[in-house]
Amino acid sequence: MRGLIERAFVHRITASLFVVWCAPFVASCVHPCAEPSAPLEAAHTYEAETCARRAAMEASVAAADTPYGTLRTAHYALGDGSTGDWDSLPVFSRPVRRLRVRGGSASDAALDQGPVMRLETDDIPGYVAAGERAFTRYPIQIDLGLSPLRDRTTAERMGFTVEDDGLVRGVIEVETSTGWTVSLTCAGCHAREIDGVEVLGVPSERIDLGSLLGHREWPIGSVDVTSDGIANPIRPADLRPIAYQSRLQHTGNLFNSRIARMVRIETLMISQLSENFRPERDVVAAIALFLEAEGNALPRPDSSHEGAALFSDTCGGCHRGEALSGPPVSVDVVGTDAVATTGGQRGTGAYRAPSLLGVAERRGLFHDGSAADLSAVLGLTESTHAGHRFGLALSREERERIADYLGAR
Numbered sequence: 001m002r003g004l005i006e007r008a009f010v011h012r013i014t015a016s017l018f019v020v021w022c023a024p025f026v027a028s029c030v031h032p033c034a035e036p037s038a039p040l041e042a043a044h045t046y047e048a049e050t051c052a053r054r055a056a057m058e059a060s061v062a063a064a065d066t067p068y069g070t071l072r073t074a075h076y077a078l079g080d081g082s083t084g085d086w087d088s089l090p091v092f093s094r095p096v097r098r099l100r101v102r103g104g105s106a107s108d109a110a111l112d113q114g115p116v117m118r119l120e121t122d123d124i125p126g127y128v129a130a131g132e133r134a135f136t137r138y139p140i141q142i143d144l145g146l147s148p149l150r151d152r153t154t155a156e157r158m159g160f161t162v163e164d165d166g167l168v169r170g171v172i173e174v175e176t177s178t179g180w181t182v183s184l185t186c187a188g189c190h191a192r193e194i195d196g197v198e199v200l201g202v203p204s205e206r207i208d209l210g211s212l213l214g215h216r217e218w219p220i221g222s223v224d225v226t227s228d229g230i231a232n233p234i235r236p237a238d239l240r241p242i243a244y245q246s247r248l249q250h251t252g253n254l255f256n257s258r259i260a261r262m263v264r265i266e267t268l269m270i271s272q273l274s275e276n277f278r279p280e281r282d283v284v285a286a287i288a289l290f291l292e293a294e295g296n297a298l299p300r301p302d303s304s305h306e307g308a309a310l311f312s313d314t315c316g317g318c319h320r321g322e323a324l325s326g327p328p329v330s331v332d333v334v335g336t337d338a339v340a341t342t343g344g345q346r347g348t349g350a351y352r353a354p355s356l357l358g359v360a361e362r363r364g365l366f367h368d369g370s371a372a373d374l375s376a377v378l379g380l381t382e383s384t385h386a387g388h389r390f391g392l393a394l395s396r397e398e399r400e401r402i403a404d405y406l407g408a409r
Contacts, residue, residue, distance in 0.1 A: 040124055043285035050087065053077040053263055060260035067228065067345040072267055075275075086270055092277035095175045096137050099182060099380055101152040104166015109168075117283050124289065131290025133192075134283050136202055136367050139174040139183035141272055146171070146182040159220065159333065161193065161205030169198065186287065189223065191237040193359055201240035201294050205363040221364050228344040228409040235369035238362050240294040241355035244323035249368035251341040252328030252352035262288045281301045299359045307405030310398055314391045318353040320342050326353035335387030337398050360407035 006363035033055040036042045045052045047345035054077035061069040078085040097113035100106045117134040120126050149152045149171055155162050161169040170188035173180040189209075192202040203221070210218025210233070218224060222233040234250055246255035248264055262284050262304045269279040300322065301308065311319075331338045341347050351367060365371040365387065378399045379392045391399060 005020055023101050034255055037257065039289055040122075040127070040202050040346075043127060043262070043282075043289060043365055046259045046262045046285055047281040050077050050079045052259060054079060056257060056259035056367045057263045057267075060248070060254045060263065061249065061350050063346075065297075066253065066347060076263070076267060082373050086267075086275070089270065089276065089278040090344045091280055092269075092273055093280055095141070096139060096172045098178070099149065099168045099171045099173050101142075101155060101162060101166045101168060102150055103152070106163075106165035108165050110165065113139050116280075116283055117286060119286065124293075127286045127289040128293045130282075131286035131288070131293075132200065134186075135256040135290060136170070136185050137172055138269070138279070138283060139172060139289070140186055140188070140269065142174055142176065142181055143183070143213065144181065146184065148212065151180055158208045159204065160188070161198075169203075186239075187387065190239050192361075192363070199361070201291060201359070202238055203236040203364070205235075205369070219369060221369050224347045227388055230339070230344045232344055234340055234367045237354070238358060239291050240324070241323070243292045243295045244325055244355040244357060245324075246325050246327050246391035247352040249346055250351055251269045251346045252350055253346045258288070258292070261291075265383055276385055278293065281361055295357065300357070301405050305401075305405045307403075310394070311402050311405050314394060314402065315356075319356050323355050324357055325355035335389065337368050337370070337386060347376055355402040356406055360403075371391040374403055374406060 011112065033049070033051045035052065035056060036045055046056075056253060057072055057076050061073065063069050068106065075084055075086045077087055079087070081088055093115070095114060096116055097107075099110040100111060114311075116137045117130045119130045125349070146215055149158065149160065149168060152162050155168050155171070170185055170191055172183055172185055174183050187200055188204075189207060190203055191198055191200050192204050193199070194202070194372065205221040207223075208220045208224050210216055210220070215224065215233075217231050218233040222235050224231060224233040226232065237250065242261060243256075243258070244251075245256050248256055248261065250336060254260060254264060262281075263285055266279060266284045269284070270277070273279075301324075302312075319328055320326050328348060329352075330350050331341050334351055338350065341349055341351055359365075359374055363373055365373065366385065368386035371388070372376045372381070373385055375381045376385065377388060380396070380399055380403060391402065394402075
């Protein structure tokens with residue numbers, strides 16, 4: 001496993017640009033497929049070019065021999081129109097509406113029934129606005145087991161915010177062949193209220209999907225997104241700095257690039273639709289560019305802060321550069337719970353060093369959410385989490401400086 005990771009490091013790509021040769025079985029591609037460096041051009045290329053999507057997928061798979069990697073290699077953007085090519089799947093495009101609990105006072109107009117999104121203008125502001133809407137409206141998990149969320153008390157007990165008029169945040173209904181079915185959106189797991197404002201992209205620490213879906217072994221705020229038969233629930237990631245990650249997924253299973261992130265979102269949606277449908281690609285591109293804009297807006301720590309040098313000396317080996325991110329670290333080194341990375345569909349034997357941009361606003365840190373917050377990681381408050389004991393030899397005052405540095409707004 002370590003040899004696999006070391007080989008992957010040799011082929012590391014950056015998040016801003018990579019050049020790869022088209023797969024030989026894509027007959028229409030006879031030239032190198034370069035990923036455009038500009039966001040809008042990358043979105044257009046992803047939407048229109050099978051070759052570019054395939055190239056980005058192949059370049060992004062860091063552990064090609066994992067079930068996760070082999071499934072996508074076998075089915076994604078084959079370019080041959082076969083029934084096994086996910087490009088041949090019918091597009092899932094159904095009307096959606098906001099979920100109103102029984103007895104809620106919200107008007108029918110407030111349900112905002114209609115398509116997931118409309119791309120009003122073909123420019124970055126247009127994509128970002130459309131992506132924000134899609135983030136709160138695309139049916140990412142359609143499940144009859146979610147129907148209890150139509151009850152206000154149940155929805156609130158399961159950690160969802162129900163507005164005064166009965167509309168549930170992060171949950172919608174989608175029109176299916178059996179009627180209106182409850183579904184989570186991206187915002188169902190990746191949204192949190194901070195200072196009275198809902199912030200999209202930040203993982204919620206309150207959701208209790210395990211109790212709702214019959215998996216009581218899942219801790220509150222976590223979800224098992226794999227189908228490998230191994231119980232390895234993980235904490236949803238903070239998606240705001242995703243463009244600044246060296247790797248994608250907690251286990252670093254994917255190299256990062258702009259089109260790779262779009263492919264990642266698309267294949268996630270295909271998996272959630274039981275590989276029977278695929279999403280509209282402008283929806284995927286819009287969500288990706290919205291999240292990139294969220295990351296660009298995150299505050300950066302002040303390099304003149306008194307904690308900057310301490311952070312660089314103590315933490316900068318893994319959380320490096322402007323992105324405060326880095327390549328995966330062996331689980332033997334980081335010492336956190338190893339289940340998610342030593343088995344299952346995405347195991348690499350390591351965990352990525354996540355970007356720390358915006359870390360002060362997160363709750364339930366590490367892949368398993370075992371550290372309550374940044375103060376717990378730095379030993380400023382009591383915590384029972386295992387592993388990641390870095391920096392604890394510093395004095396309390398020094399650790400407080402690092403916490404203040406990372407929390408600077």
